[in-house]
Amino acid sequence: MRSSDVHVVLTPSWYPDRSRPHNGSFFRDQARMLQRGGMRVGVIALEPVSFWQARRELTADVEEGIVVVRGTVPTIPKGALPGDRMAARAVAARAVRLYEETIRSLPEPSGSGGAQAAPDVVHAHSVFTGIHVGRYAAEHWGAGLAITEHRPSSTDRSVHGWRYRALRRDLRHAGGRAVVSTPFAEALRDYWRLGEWRSIALPVNDDVFDVSRPADQDRQGDNARALTVCHVSHLGRNKRPEETIRAVARLARADLAAGREPTRLLLVGGEDHEIEALRELARAEGIEQTSTFTGRVPHDEVSGLMAASDVFVLASEVEAGGTVLAEAQALGLACVATPTWAGRFMVEPETGLVLPAEAQADDDALVAALTEALTQVTDAIRAGGYCPETIRARARRRFGEETFVKACRELYEQACGEISGSAGSTQ
Known part of the structure; x- marks a missing residue:
């Protein structure tokens, strides 16, 4: 299957x-990567919401050459009764028609095989309710069906409930199944009991690899500049920004005791009320003057802020894929992460440290483990280790667009092979 032949x-x-x-900006990034890789790409994004939040209206937009149909799917609270699948398929039927109408209204792209050509493969993202929508679309077009799971919570629902059974009914027809980290793949294999899932790392836009960094030689020696530890997120409790602040404060005090410039802290993201509480904690820990809180910033400015740092910390309690860990490495940052599915998959010995399992025992254990890991990493950087260009080169091989598009093409070949090798049952 050549990329230029694929309509996904x-x-x-x-x-x-x-x-x-x-909200899910990485999906938009991935769609554009596939498009740049030569595929024809469309999106049908139907978000599951409660019945009283659902709206009948569907919209269709053309965004940088990608047709995007948006809408909502009304769902049963907690899947207490059957009906989610039927509702999703009903909305999907209207969305597919709108997608086809929009495609027909566009000028025929040269060499595309015709603007009205049906999709070859449907790629669902997250089972609820993406697999229901994807299954309907794949049936309608006679296309292959693939799925990538992103949410750790997808394994929380009871295997005896209505929702699980409905999802598994459609999931078993996905010829290609992928997930965003290897530990997560093992969990899904055991949970869904449908065989193996392949791991496809969350990718990074190629232009991130070209973002300039400060000179690296000034990180070493007796007159080394202060190092900066960075964290980027919405600063919710799952990301543990409080423990990150406490650990950096301990590190900064140790730096001062050793006669060095104290390590600095950069926190990117969050709302005003969250930032104020964290700023107060930094003040209480004595690092207010060496801490920067940016609040929410435009997506295209985040890379520049991160690139001016040296170490990235992701101390999440739960993390499935960790796109931000890939972005940090693409910018040349050494990473320190908790032993989540994402941390264990994304961070390798040459690119950073993963904390031991005991670090997740409680808040104090996490702060102690973070402090120790940050000390090791910053000491190594001052000694010439964790070379940013080496980290970036490894990241490009793992997370670059070419690697991602190749992996998706293989997934689509598997999905289309499954549909052509069977009767494509719609039961």
């Missing part, structure tokens, strides 16, 4: 829009 429609369970530009 993504069915993510959430997707950015004008009012929520950061």
Whole structure:
């Protein structure tokens, strides 16, 4: 299967829009990567919501050459009764028609095989409700069906419930199944009992690898500049920003005791009320003057802020894929991460440290483990280790667009092979 021959429609369970530009922005990035890789790409993004939040309206936009149909799917609270699948398929039927109408209204792209050519493969993202929408679309078009799971919570629902059974009914027809980290793949294999899942690392836009960094030689020797530890997130409790602040404060005090410039802290993201509480904690820990809180910033400015740092910390309690860990490495930052699925998959010995399992025991254990890991990493940087260009080169091989598009093409070949090798049952 050549990329230029493929027409793929993504069915993510959430997707950015004008009012929520950061909501699933990585799905939009991935769609554009596939497009740059030579594929024809469309998106049908139907978000599951409660019945009273659902709206009948569907919209269709053309965004940088990608047709995006948006809408909502009304769902049963907690899957207490059957009906989610039927509702998703009903909305999917209207969304597919709107997608086809929009495609027909576009000028025929040269060499595309015709603007009205049906998709070859449907790629669902997250089972609820992406797999229901994707299964309907794949049936309608006679296309292959692939799925990538992103949410750790997808394994929380009871295997005896209505929702699990409905999802598994459609999931078993996905010829290609992928997930964003190897430990997560093992969990899904055991949970769904449908065989193996392949791991496809969350990718990074190629232009991130070209973002300039400060000179690295000034990180070494007796007159080395102060190092900066960075964290980027919405600063919710799952990311443990409080423990990160406490650990950096301990590190800064140790730096001062050793006669060095204290390590600095950069926190990117968060709302005003979250930032104020964290700023107060930094003040109490004595690092207010060496800490920077940016608040929410435009997506395209984040890379520049991160690139001016030396170490990235992701102390999440739960993390499935960890796109931000890939972005940090693409910018040349050494990483320190908790032993989540993402941490264990994304961070290798040559690119950083993963904390031991005991670090997740309680808050104090996490602070102690973070402090120790940050001390090791910053000492290694001052000694010439964790070379940014070496980290970036490894990141490009693992997380670059070419690697991602190749992995998706193999997934789509598997999905299309499954549909052609069977009767494509719609039962």
